[in-house]
Amino acid sequence: MPWAIRFWGTRGSIPAPGPGTVRYGGNTACLELVAPDGRRLVLDAGTGIRSLGLALPPSARDPVVILLSHTHWDHIQGLPFFAPLYRPEATVSIIGPAPATGRLGDVLRDQMGAAVFPVSLSAWTATLDVREVAEGAFEAGGFSVKALHLCHPGTTLGYRIGIQPGSPELAYLTDNEIAGWDAPDRRARLVRFLHACDTMIHDAMYLSNRGAGRRGWGHSTAAEAVRLASEARVNRLVLFHHDPEHTDDDLERLLTEAEQVRADSGGRFDIQIAAEGVALGPAGG
Numbered sequence: 508m509p510w511a512i513r514f515w516g517t518r519g520s521i522p523a524p525g526p527g528t529v530r531y532g533g534n535t536a537c538l539e540l541v542a543p544d545g546r547r548l549v550l551d552a553g554t555g556i557r558s559l560g561l562a563l564p565p566s567a568r569d570p571v572v573i574l575l576s577h578t579h580w581d582h583i584q585g586l587p588f589f590a591p592l593y594r595p596e597a598t599v600s601i602i603g604p605a606p607a608t609g610r611l612g613d614v615l616r617d618q619m620g621a622a623v624f625p626v627s628l629s630a631w632t633a634t635l636d637v638r639e640v641a642e643g644a645f646e647a648g649g650f651s652v653k654a655l656h657l658c659h660p661g662t663t664l665g666y667r668i669g670i671q672p673g674s675p676e677l678a679y680l681t682d683n684e685i686a687g688w689d690a691p692d693r694r695a696r697l698v699r700f701l702h703a704c705d706t707m708i709h710d711a712m713y714l715s716n717r718g719a720g721r722r723g724w725g726h727s728t729a730a731e732a733v734r735l736a737s738e739a740r741v742n743r744l745v746l747f748h749h750d751p752e753h754t755d756d757d758l759e760r761l762l763t764e765a766e767q768v769r770a771d772s773g774g775r776f777d778i779q780i781a782a783e784g785v786a787l788g789p790a791g792g
Protein backbone atom coordinates (compact mmCIF):
# COMPACT_ATOMS: atom_id res chain seq x y z
CA MET A 508 0.00 0.00 0.00
CA PRO A 509 1.57 3.39 -0.99
CA TRP A 510 0.28 4.97 2.22
CA ALA A 511 -2.47 4.56 4.79
CA ILE A 512 -4.61 7.00 6.71
CA ARG A 513 -6.24 5.80 9.92
CA PHE A 514 -9.07 7.64 11.65
CA TRP A 515 -8.70 7.86 15.44
CA GLY A 516 -11.42 10.52 15.84
CA THR A 517 -14.04 11.61 13.31
CA ARG A 518 -16.42 13.81 15.30
CA GLY A 519 -16.64 17.60 15.31
CA SER A 520 -17.25 20.00 18.20
CA ILE A 521 -17.47 17.62 21.17
CA PRO A 522 -17.07 13.87 21.74
CA ALA A 523 -20.30 11.93 21.27
CA PRO A 524 -19.84 8.43 22.68
CA GLY A 525 -22.80 6.08 23.13
CA PRO A 526 -24.75 3.29 21.50
CA GLY A 527 -25.78 5.53 18.59
CA THR A 528 -22.23 6.29 17.42
CA VAL A 529 -20.38 2.96 17.66
CA ARG A 530 -19.97 2.43 13.89
CA TYR A 531 -18.47 5.79 12.96
CA GLY A 532 -17.06 6.81 16.34
CA GLY A 533 -17.47 9.40 19.06
CA ASN A 534 -13.97 10.85 19.46
CA THR A 535 -13.08 14.27 18.08
CA ALA A 536 -10.73 14.86 15.14
CA CYS A 537 -7.49 12.90 14.88
CA LEU A 538 -5.96 11.05 11.91
CA GLU A 539 -2.70 9.20 11.41
CA LEU A 540 -0.97 9.17 8.04
CA VAL A 541 1.72 6.51 7.59
CA ALA A 542 4.01 6.42 4.55
CA PRO A 543 5.39 3.14 3.17
CA ASP A 544 8.83 3.96 4.62
CA GLY A 545 7.36 4.39 8.12
CA ARG A 546 7.17 8.20 8.25
CA ARG A 547 4.16 9.23 10.29
CA LEU A 548 2.15 12.44 10.46
CA VAL A 549 -0.67 13.01 12.94
CA LEU A 550 -3.41 15.37 11.77
CA ASP A 551 -5.19 17.19 14.59
CA ALA A 552 -5.28 16.31 18.26
CA GLY A 553 -8.91 15.83 19.28
CA THR A 554 -9.78 13.17 21.84
CA GLY A 555 -8.88 10.42 19.34
CA ILE A 556 -5.19 11.16 19.88
CA ARG A 557 -5.34 9.59 23.36
CA SER A 558 -5.79 6.09 21.91
CA LEU A 559 -3.21 6.78 19.21
CA GLY A 560 -0.68 7.74 21.91
CA LEU A 561 -1.27 4.44 23.69
CA ALA A 562 -0.94 2.48 20.45
CA LEU A 563 2.42 4.00 19.47
CA PRO A 564 5.26 1.75 20.62
CA PRO A 565 6.81 3.35 23.76
CA SER A 566 10.25 2.60 22.35
CA ALA A 567 9.61 4.60 19.17
CA ARG A 568 12.59 6.92 18.78
CA ASP A 569 11.31 8.92 15.83
CA PRO A 570 9.82 12.32 16.67
CA VAL A 571 6.02 12.39 16.70
CA VAL A 572 4.87 15.15 14.37
CA ILE A 573 1.39 16.61 14.89
CA LEU A 574 -0.05 18.99 12.30
CA LEU A 575 -3.01 21.03 13.60
CA SER A 576 -5.66 22.56 11.33
CA HIS A 577 -6.48 25.13 14.03
CA THR A 578 -6.77 25.46 17.79
CA HIS A 579 -10.50 25.06 18.44
CA TRP A 580 -11.10 22.63 21.31
CA ASP A 581 -12.14 19.66 19.21
CA HIS A 582 -8.75 19.75 17.45
CA ILE A 583 -6.47 20.07 20.52
CA GLN A 584 -8.42 18.70 23.49
CA GLY A 585 -6.69 15.30 23.38
CA LEU A 586 -3.15 16.70 23.75
CA PRO A 587 -3.12 16.71 27.59
CA PHE A 588 -3.80 12.94 27.37
CA PHE A 589 -1.23 12.11 24.67
CA ALA A 590 1.18 9.66 26.36
CA PRO A 591 4.37 10.49 24.36
CA LEU A 592 4.32 14.05 25.77
CA TYR A 593 5.01 12.57 29.23
CA ARG A 594 8.04 10.49 28.14
CA PRO A 595 11.42 12.23 28.65
CA GLU A 596 12.97 10.24 25.80
CA ALA A 597 10.30 11.29 23.27
CA THR A 598 10.35 14.25 20.90
CA VAL A 599 7.01 15.75 19.88
CA SER A 600 6.65 18.42 17.27
CA ILE A 601 3.38 20.40 17.18
CA ILE A 602 2.88 22.39 14.00
CA GLY A 603 -0.07 24.64 13.19
CA PRO A 604 -1.28 28.15 12.45
CA ALA A 605 -1.02 30.88 15.05
CA PRO A 606 -4.50 31.64 16.42
CA ALA A 607 -6.18 34.91 15.42
CA THR A 608 -4.68 36.53 18.52
CA GLY A 609 -1.62 35.29 20.44
CA ARG A 610 0.75 32.43 19.74
CA LEU A 611 0.23 28.71 19.21
CA GLY A 612 2.35 27.87 22.25
CA ASP A 613 0.20 30.10 24.46
CA VAL A 614 -2.95 28.20 23.46
CA LEU A 615 -1.32 24.88 24.42
CA ARG A 616 -0.21 26.34 27.76
CA ASP A 617 -3.59 27.94 28.51
CA GLN A 618 -5.37 24.66 27.83
CA MET A 619 -3.45 23.28 30.84
CA GLY A 620 -4.01 26.33 33.04
CA ALA A 621 -4.60 25.67 36.76
CA ALA A 622 -8.27 26.67 36.61
CA VAL A 623 -9.12 24.02 34.02
CA PHE A 624 -6.56 21.21 34.28
CA PRO A 625 -4.69 19.56 37.18
CA VAL A 626 -1.19 19.51 35.67
CA SER A 627 0.63 22.28 33.83
CA LEU A 628 2.47 22.13 30.54
CA SER A 629 5.72 21.65 32.47
CA ALA A 630 4.56 18.05 33.09
CA TRP A 631 5.28 17.40 29.42
CA THR A 632 8.76 15.95 29.84
CA ALA A 633 9.20 15.12 26.16
CA THR A 634 11.33 17.42 24.06
CA LEU A 635 8.70 19.76 22.65
CA ASP A 636 9.00 21.71 19.44
CA VAL A 637 6.16 24.12 18.56
CA ARG A 638 6.23 25.61 15.06
CA GLU A 639 3.80 28.11 13.57
CA VAL A 640 3.00 27.83 9.88
CA ALA A 641 0.98 29.93 7.46
CA GLU A 642 -0.56 29.57 4.03
CA GLY A 643 1.98 28.28 1.51
CA ALA A 644 4.32 25.30 1.21
CA PHE A 645 6.39 23.72 3.97
CA GLU A 646 7.74 20.39 5.18
CA ALA A 647 6.28 18.50 8.16
CA GLY A 648 7.65 15.16 9.36
CA GLY A 649 9.26 14.52 5.97
CA PHE A 650 6.00 15.16 4.07
CA SER A 651 5.63 18.06 1.65
CA VAL A 652 2.60 20.12 2.66
CA LYS A 653 0.69 22.91 0.94
CA ALA A 654 -1.59 24.97 3.18
CA LEU A 655 -4.63 27.10 2.34
CA HIS A 656 -6.62 29.40 4.64
CA LEU A 657 -10.10 27.96 5.11
CA CYS A 658 -13.42 29.72 5.64
CA HIS A 659 -13.90 29.19 9.37
CA PRO A 660 -13.95 31.47 12.42
CA GLY A 661 -10.38 32.09 13.65
CA THR A 662 -7.31 31.02 11.68
CA THR A 663 -7.74 27.59 10.10
CA LEU A 664 -5.59 25.85 7.48
CA GLY A 665 -6.48 23.09 5.04
CA TYR A 666 -3.66 20.85 3.85
CA ARG A 667 -2.70 19.04 0.67
CA ILE A 668 -0.07 16.46 1.52
CA GLY A 669 2.48 14.86 -0.79
CA ILE A 670 3.61 11.52 0.60
CA GLN A 671 6.43 10.85 -1.88
CA PRO A 672 7.09 11.96 -5.48
CA GLY A 673 4.50 10.49 -7.85
CA SER A 674 2.37 9.08 -5.05
CA PRO A 675 -1.40 9.84 -4.81
CA GLU A 676 -1.97 12.97 -2.73
CA LEU A 677 -4.21 13.51 0.26
CA ALA A 678 -6.20 16.66 1.11
CA TYR A 679 -7.45 17.37 4.62
CA LEU A 680 -9.93 20.23 4.83
CA THR A 681 -11.90 20.13 8.04
CA ASP A 682 -13.83 23.07 9.46
CA ASN A 683 -14.43 24.75 6.11
CA GLU A 684 -17.62 26.52 5.03
CA ILE A 685 -17.74 25.93 1.28
CA ALA A 686 -20.64 28.36 0.92
CA GLY A 687 -18.24 31.11 2.02
CA TRP A 688 -16.10 30.58 -1.10
CA ASP A 689 -18.90 31.90 -3.31
CA ALA A 690 -16.96 34.62 -5.18
CA PRO A 691 -15.92 32.99 -8.51
CA ASP A 692 -12.19 33.70 -8.11
CA ARG A 693 -12.21 32.32 -4.57
CA ARG A 694 -14.10 29.21 -5.58
CA ALA A 695 -11.64 28.66 -8.45
CA ARG A 696 -8.74 28.96 -5.99
CA LEU A 697 -10.24 26.30 -3.72
CA VAL A 698 -10.88 23.95 -6.66
CA ARG A 699 -7.30 24.47 -7.93
CA PHE A 700 -5.91 23.65 -4.50
CA LEU A 701 -7.76 20.32 -4.52
CA HIS A 702 -7.50 19.52 -8.23
CA ALA A 703 -6.98 15.82 -8.98
CA CYS A 704 -5.90 14.87 -5.48
CA ASP A 705 -6.57 11.23 -4.67
CA THR A 706 -8.42 11.43 -1.37
CA MET A 707 -10.17 14.54 -0.09
CA ILE A 708 -11.21 14.43 3.55
CA HIS A 709 -13.72 17.24 4.03
CA ASP A 710 -16.03 18.70 6.64
CA ALA A 711 -19.59 17.43 6.03
CA MET A 712 -21.37 18.31 9.26
CA TYR A 713 -24.83 18.95 7.93
CA LEU A 714 -27.64 17.44 5.96
CA SER A 715 -28.89 19.94 3.37
CA ASN A 716 -31.91 20.90 5.47
CA ARG A 717 -29.69 21.82 8.47
CA GLY A 718 -27.02 23.82 6.69
CA ALA A 719 -29.07 26.89 5.79
CA GLY A 720 -29.68 27.90 9.42
CA ARG A 721 -26.01 27.66 10.28
CA ARG A 722 -24.39 30.02 7.83
CA GLY A 723 -21.26 31.60 9.29
CA TRP A 724 -20.56 28.72 11.66
CA GLY A 725 -17.70 27.57 9.42
CA HIS A 726 -18.97 24.15 8.31
CA SER A 727 -20.46 22.52 5.21
CA THR A 728 -23.24 20.21 4.10
CA ALA A 729 -22.36 16.85 2.58
CA ALA A 730 -23.97 18.06 -0.67
CA GLU A 731 -21.59 21.05 -0.82
CA ALA A 732 -18.60 18.76 -0.24
CA VAL A 733 -19.76 16.45 -3.05
CA ARG A 734 -20.13 19.32 -5.54
CA LEU A 735 -16.64 20.56 -4.63
CA ALA A 736 -15.16 17.05 -4.99
CA SER A 737 -16.84 16.73 -8.37
CA GLU A 738 -15.44 20.07 -9.59
CA ALA A 739 -11.96 19.23 -8.30
CA ARG A 740 -12.03 15.75 -9.94
CA VAL A 741 -10.79 13.86 -6.92
CA ASN A 742 -10.80 10.05 -6.73
CA ARG A 743 -12.47 9.83 -3.36
CA LEU A 744 -14.36 12.05 -0.91
CA VAL A 745 -14.35 11.13 2.79
CA LEU A 746 -17.10 12.83 4.81
CA PHE A 747 -15.59 14.02 8.11
CA HIS A 748 -16.16 16.16 11.24
CA HIS A 749 -19.48 14.50 12.04
CA ASP A 750 -22.09 16.52 13.88
CA PRO A 751 -22.21 15.25 17.51
CA GLU A 752 -26.00 15.06 17.15
CA HIS A 753 -25.76 12.64 14.22
CA THR A 754 -26.15 8.95 15.03
CA ASP A 755 -24.71 6.23 12.80
CA ASP A 756 -28.09 5.96 11.06
CA ASP A 757 -28.14 9.74 10.47
CA LEU A 758 -24.65 9.52 8.91
CA GLU A 759 -25.85 6.78 6.57
CA ARG A 760 -28.71 9.09 5.53
CA LEU A 761 -26.07 11.77 4.93
CA LEU A 762 -24.19 9.31 2.70
CA THR A 763 -27.34 8.48 0.74
CA GLU A 764 -27.94 12.20 0.19
CA ALA A 765 -24.29 12.63 -0.88
CA GLU A 766 -24.55 9.75 -3.36
CA GLN A 767 -27.67 11.31 -4.87
CA VAL A 768 -25.88 14.64 -5.33
CA ARG A 769 -22.92 12.83 -6.91
CA ALA A 770 -25.27 11.12 -9.38
CA ASP A 771 -26.91 14.48 -10.21
CA SER A 772 -23.51 16.11 -10.77
CA GLY A 773 -22.23 13.28 -12.98
CA GLY A 774 -19.35 12.54 -10.59
CA ARG A 775 -17.92 9.01 -10.47
CA PHE A 776 -15.67 9.26 -7.44
CA ASP A 777 -15.92 7.10 -4.34
CA ILE A 778 -17.65 8.54 -1.22
CA GLN A 779 -17.09 7.19 2.29
CA ILE A 780 -18.03 8.17 5.82
CA ALA A 781 -14.93 8.58 8.01
CA ALA A 782 -15.10 5.78 10.58
CA GLU A 783 -13.06 5.62 13.78
CA GLY A 784 -10.59 2.72 13.73
CA VAL A 785 -10.72 2.30 9.95
CA ALA A 786 -7.64 2.74 7.74
CA LEU A 787 -7.78 3.67 4.05
CA GLY A 788 -5.16 3.43 1.34
CA PRO A 789 -5.30 5.53 -1.83
CA ALA A 790 -8.51 5.22 -3.88
CA GLY A 791 -6.73 5.44 -7.21
CA GLY A 792 -4.01 2.84 -6.53
Ligand SMILES: [Zn+2]
Pocket residue numbers: 519520579581582682748
Ligand atom coordinates in the same frame (compact mmCIF):
# COMPACT_ATOMS: atom_id res chain seq x y z
ZN1 LIG B 1 -13.85 21.34 14.53
Ligand SMILES: [Zn+2]
Pocket residue numbers: 577579659682725
Ligand atom coordinates in the same frame (compact mmCIF):
# COMPACT_ATOMS: atom_id res chain seq x y z
ZN1 LIG C 1 -13.21 24.85 14.31
